[in-house]
Amino acid sequence: MDKKIVYAIAVASIVVGFSAGCLCACFCNKSKLAIVDVINVVSKSEQVKQLKEEQNAKAQELNAWLQKVQEEVKNEKDKDKQTALLNQYNAEFAQKREQIQQDYAKKLQTIDESITKTITDEAKKQGYQVVIAKEFAIYGKNDITEDVAAKVK
8 A cells, every 4th residue: 555655746746747748849959957765755745644544444434344344244144134235235345435435535635636736836936947866867966856855744
């Protein structure tokens, strides 16, 4: 799960921060360019760590609930009631899982926006017009990763 969070935020940040038009503008207009290691920033984010912990807790709660209802279904002797319980719990499980996934996606988007804004703000503060993810740069003199990581919550 940790890699999924890092990957999703890194990909979203790269898409937002990197385009051929910006790169061309940088080289054609001699704009000031910086690089940032988005994966490093994300891995140090307290928001990401907290989200991971929340997801783990929700997964444990869901597993405990599943064990409880499986036992209840198993202990039901009447086959018709057992089938009804199974259908009811399958529907409840699907609803709970969907809600968890929606909450996760919403929180992940908020974190991504926060990190993107922090990168943008730091780049502007230091006078950079373009920031490229370190994954796309073979060499970069102006690395603002540590400055950004220090400000990301």
